[in-house]
Amino acid sequence: MSAPSQSQLLLLHHILAVLLAVAAAGALLVQATAITEQHEPPPPPITRPGCPDKCGNISISFPFGMKPGCFLEGFQVTCNNTFQPPRAFLAYNRSAQVTIVSSYSRTPGNHSIVDQKNSSTDGPPLVLPVELMDISLAESAARAYGGVASVCSTNATAGFVRSAFTTLAFEIDGPKGPFLLSLARNVLVGVGLQALPLVSRFDRTPVDQEKDYLVSCRSALMGNLQLASNGSCSGRGCCQASLPQAQPLNGVWVSMGPMSVNDTMWATNPCSFAMVVEDSWYNFSTADLYGNTSNRFPRGVPYVIDFAIRNAKCPAKGQQPPPDYACVSGNSSCADVTNGYVCKCLEHYEGNPYIPNGCQDIDECKRPDLYPCSSDGICKNRLLGYDCPCKPGMKGDGKEGTCQPIFSLAAKMAVGVIGGFFVVAALLFLILLRKERRKMREFYEKNGGPILEKAKIIKLFKKEELKEILKSKNLIGKGYFGEVYKGLLDNKLVAVKKPISGSMLENEQFANEVIIQSQIIHKNIVRLIGCCLEVDTPMLVYEFIPKGSLEDILHSNKAIPLNIDVRLIIAAQSADGLAYMHSKTSNKILHGDVKPANILLDENFMPKISDFGISRLIARDTQHTDEVIGDMSYMDPVYMQTGLLTEKSDVYSFGVMILELITRKKATYSDNNSLVRNFLEVHKEGKRVTELFDNEIALTSNLEILHSMARIIMECLNLDVDQRPSMIEVAERLLLLNQTCKL
Template structure:
């Protein structure tokens, strides 16, 4: 063991001896390691990467030329963290800007969109992050809304997380990210009082922040923005320097290839001085150009941007200590692997307990039917099924996670959902989805085979659905557009699944996120409703529940949005949007002629009231001779899209109407629809009246983006 201790000491000494800065240049400023191409002082940095170490602070602090403080660097990732700017005001509406540090050359520094979140604190507000250089038709990079139930929300409502009540957080659209500057726009939402739910204007603070840092420090940040008193003033010091909010930037460095070697670009204008890169490194691309470099992963560490900067750690030890020490290290490595395995097992057990594994085991053991359908997989089983989550196995994904294709030991093909974000709310959503799907059994609801609880973020294992989403077939590049007959059958199968969830399952389930992206299709175009993370189950005698607002822009029930009261009619509204999509092949949110974002729901209702169905009906339906049935379905969609939930039909009624429509009983269907119309005011042809007034609220509502989940 003495030899092992000496081996570790020499290993550390060798690692510490690896150069990170150019010879003769300072490697640190206070607690921050400064690697080349960054540098402090003349001749120590590549052009545009010069920094200043301010020793008047204790410990000294590192700054860029424009005064932005640098917190740390990551050479392998090509990123650095800076102290982010914070925008705050006590006005109800205002605009501001966020800039990455400037450079005297080109746009070296850009926001790393995937690594940051957009956060805003305040009440009754809609906050948008708008890229100054808009890619394509995109008008915003992030958008979120926040309201407050009471004036003293911090104490009375028990707010402890950023989930749409007094605070909202959202990811930054990746294809709008990686830009050096953004505008921040704050607008006040409509003021109204619904039951005991109060919305009002108050001070606002908005900022871009390292999402990992924010998740860890969310609870500590919240008191700085707590609203108290009759004026709704934010208390405490909101200075960004006191809060220490970091943001992650990417930096790029021009590289050129010369006779098979990668070299840095000239150090200065007109200079012929090139710095050689370490031979034990490789270049890779982030945007089509070779602007990143790393040390070879096989035993090399250090700085790949300086000559001989990547050094072999084990080789250095062997040279300095000889073969005897190497044999000692082999013994140490064996012990280290064993200790590492033991730590990994303890960590998996910790995750299993934190992810409610014991509770789920009890649920499975107490119900034979669930035990036959649901299995708790080990991490090794899923790693083997996905070839250790190989990139080539990725089926798709988004801001919340990635879906992998896997093959289990029994040769079943499955889809494995692996989330990215680690917050307790999303872990609770996972458990919620497991409990709901374990108790449902319907041919049009996706089957859950099991889950894995041994990772920080739990993994879900579903049946593999091979033909993509309804969104792809309606709005994607599918070579075989859906026929009107298929669309009508798909609508009926979705309605059957939702009606089953509402009234035929062992417990009533409100899905809360019905949308085309959550409707999967098999090769035979059979519907599979998926994604129950936001769903809520209630007892049979309940008619609704008060919840934090969750859903997707374009599909979200306005009544639920304004009252926070979730009922079965909220799913009915979302289904009405899907019916409108099937009839028109128009996306749920689209830019209008005035370049403003328009809701399909409000546009569809307006056109139907003006008797313009044929103007918006998908031409393929007309060509297939389906206009009569389409009119019946359109009237049904209008009924589902009524702003008052009590005026909408139930999903059982919707299912029955669609069954009649599929059998082409047009006359009887119209008569039945007209009969319902007298009770629930299904259909009006007036151009004004209550419907028009109500949809003025819709105009306010459609400016919000995806509600936080």
């Protein structure tokens, strides 16, 4: 321990003067020390940035601090690292604890207190700083170790006394220092056969014993130890008294008089002791009446110190706080106390109100001992409090512990039975769902999904994505190969073709054909967007063409006028699309069902061939060996007889379609295809076919073009396959005819 400072030596001089003044009464004076073991607030930080916040096991919260700039004036703490663990002491130079031991002797008619300087059994005065136990910002208080006064007999007529002084602000006029002894939380306790402890004020010299007297109590057993009982401080072996609340208290001394003359019980009950101690800390035990108890509490006893920002007041409501205002945290408040003020966190907040953002919301749910929430409630933290609603199926208040079931036992049983049915139904649903998913996976793999995944050139739609489109209200067409639905996918209109079950190729063959089609990009061919493979028969998703089919425009109730230019463009560009597929792709692709219904028109009457390549996707197993596929009204007679589909089959069908385009008459197989038959007969007889042309275009100015188109049709309808032109030739002639028409 370091040597006493000059201020502490001056303090010692005053203490000795008081001892001489009260020697005849046998008063012994004690100065108390305290250690503050700070309860670390849950939310960091607790001190200013860069400042240490620990001394050993004690948390040091601002306004206390150990380094310059880390504490407010008067709140400095010294950390003594020579102890293990280190200990914290108040560094305030007007606070100290002093212990002085003196001997006494007494004879009949005479007694004396021997000056401690002349006694071989007495030690020198012990001057110590106040050792802290902890600091509580919430209570604006600290706890410290205080000294214990005692008197012990060494024989029937002699002994020694120990005096203890405690001062927190020596020789300060009024409570101007930051620390005061708590009058409400400290009490005087005396223990002994005959004990008359006194507490007097000690904050200045000279001492006026009568004026500075505060309180005393008396313990007297009259030699009957049976009167004492554990836990009782009612004057039988132990006495207790509260400190007066009249004035602030900077310091105290506790004194006890020498034992009575001819003390016959000195051998077994030699000592009495007294202390100013935290209320309810000491629990009296009759064992404390026996033996040498002068060193019963070697480190001291806890007492409570109130701290505050002195010589200042809280700013009035609406008043601007002064620059040195200490309550700097949000969610904090100020409270006036004796000659000063303290800072507090608001209700439902905790932490350090003396630093910015020091007060943080309390999570009440983590403090069930302070914020109750029954086991039938659900604790929910929130700002400015917490809620504890009852669990589902219960009513009441979880905070009050009044949660009760909403339903009776019978109702619960009924609900349980119904719930059981739902569980069984849910399990069955999950089983069916699992089977459905397994089935979709099998379809996906059977239809070549893994191959298309690797290709990454076409989008693979899930069955669920097409579910809304495949409703009867969205059906826009139905044919030999299946049904066509209109709907939205990714905010774009599409046409979904749903083939007849079992009519498509499977696995690698289907996947390869889809890959081929997805690579076809031509302005006169409907683009394949993607497909769905999670069904027995894969569905194809195409771009949607808004104007409808050529068949609708030619023959339906919504038929609209078409001049020769539009009809020639439709014919020429349709031929160009077919020619592209027959000869300008890496794999020759045949249509197999060329007809007006498969020629779609956009807003500008540009034709787009649909269902192109479907024939390549049709399964050609033994079931279809002798079965031809397509619309009989447009089917090549040679294909119908042989079952062999070639590019010249598409040429024939295209010829029938162009014939419909210029005549606006429908080819029908049911009447032995009178349109085609009549056309061929007219040509065979060398007659002109003008009467067959649509009246809308059968104008003198158009006849030359119409006759040119009729010659092309005649060549396409030639029963000798080898004599038919290719689609490339047809396209070139129609495109040339279109250019001539524009001149």
